[in-house]
Amino acid sequence: MLREEADEISDRWVQLQLAQPSLDGxxxxxxxxxxxxxxxxxxxxGLDLGLPVERVVTSHEEMHRTVSEISMRRAxxxxxxxxxxxxVLSLKQALLESVQRRTRAGDDLFPSAVLINxxxxxxGALSFETFVEGREEIIRRQSQQLLEVSTPVVRLWRQVLAVPLIGTLDTARTQVVMENLLQAIQEHEALVAIIDITGVPTVDTAVAQHLMHTVNAVRLMGADCVxxxxxxxxxxxxxxxxxDLSTILTRATLADALGEAVKLTDAAVPDHAPLDKR
Incomplete structure (x- = not known):
């Protein structure tokens, strides 16, 4: 049936999908x-291979890949x-209609319907599983991109960097902050890094620990942290x-921290000309 009516079955399946409001164009x-x-x-x-019907989708590479690609594309x-x-399941109707046109005996129709189901x-199960995995991967990738965008490292002054934090500071975000900041310190040969928490709603023990870890990492790079x-x-x-934040230099505002950072850099590199501070 598939060999003789492949085009008709494909066209019928397309029409059945277009009739589903859930696709919505x-x-x-x-x-x-x-x-x-x-x-x-x-x-x-897949059917030509003679595999058990339950294994055609999972064991036949072409069938598995095709169903997965359809799911990922729609995800x-x-x-x-x-x-x-x-x-995917609406293909059942297209196949059953074709079987019904070609089969007159009820004894043949029922086992064919069972096989198709x-x-x-x-x-259908593979498409759902692949879809969910695909969406989770998309969400993970977007979350990572949002983390990187939400933790920019800004060059404020000669050898002075700042990281303005907004929102909750958790372990994953702290890791991104630390990686971006340490990389920027190396690239700009920074002497001072300012971590501004004006936009952090609350500071608890966990947030304080995250800040301490970041400060320690900055110090290992040879820079001061404010x-x-x-x-x-x-x-x-x-x-x-x-x-206990007594070992960390703190200031009330970003402006105060920048002023302190300028003093630290001037003390460390006194011979730079003022024009080099842009």
């Missing part, structure tokens, strides 16, 4: 046609995993928690 008819031709071809190739388009699975249930943005509520919280 995310995939064009031309793309659906290409996907349908590829999947029907892979299905035929990137923002189509829901349910809509993607239903799109077993085959495409596996494809923490700015210590607002009165945060200072009170730090005191109540008994957090």
């Amino acid at each position: 995310e995939v064009s008819e031309a793309e659906l046609g290409e996907e349908a031709d590829a999947l029907v071809s892979a299905l035929l190739s 990137r388009r923002g189509v829901s995993p349910t809509a993607t699975s239903l799109a 077993r085959l495409l249930d596996s494809a 923490i700015s943005g210590i607002r009165p509520p945060i200072a009170q919280t730090i005191a109540q928690l008994g957090i």
Whole structure:
């Protein structure tokens, strides 16, 4: 049936998908046609191998790759995993209609229907699994990009860098801050790094530990570290928690920290001309 009616089955599957409101125009008819031709071809190739029907999708490389590519493509388009699975499963109807046209005996129709369901249930499960994995990978990549964007290292002065932090400071973000800052210290031969926490809503023991780790790493690079943005509520919280920041140079505002950083760099490199401070 697949060999003789491959084109008709592909076209029917495209029409069934277009009738699903869940796709909502995310995939064009031309793309659906290409996907349908590829999947029907892979299905035929898999069945020719004589594998158990439950293993055609998982064990046949072409079939597995085709279903996975369809799922990943739709994941990137923002189509829901349910809509993607239903799109794959709608191939059942196209196949069953073709079987019904060619089969008159009920004894042949029922086992054919069972075989089609077993085959495409596996494809639907694979498409859902691949879709979820693909979306998780996209989310992880976007989260990493957001972390890097949200922790910029800014050159404020000759050999003075600053990292303005906004939002919660957790372990993952601290690692990004540390990596970006240490790399920038090496590139700019910085002597002072300012970590501004004006935009950090709260400072607890965990946040303080993250800051200490970053400060220690900066010192190992041979630079001084200044923490700015210590607002009165945060200072009170730090005191109540008994957090010891006595070994770290702190200032209330970024402007104060920059002034202190300029003094430190001038003391370290007294022979630089003023024009070199731009």
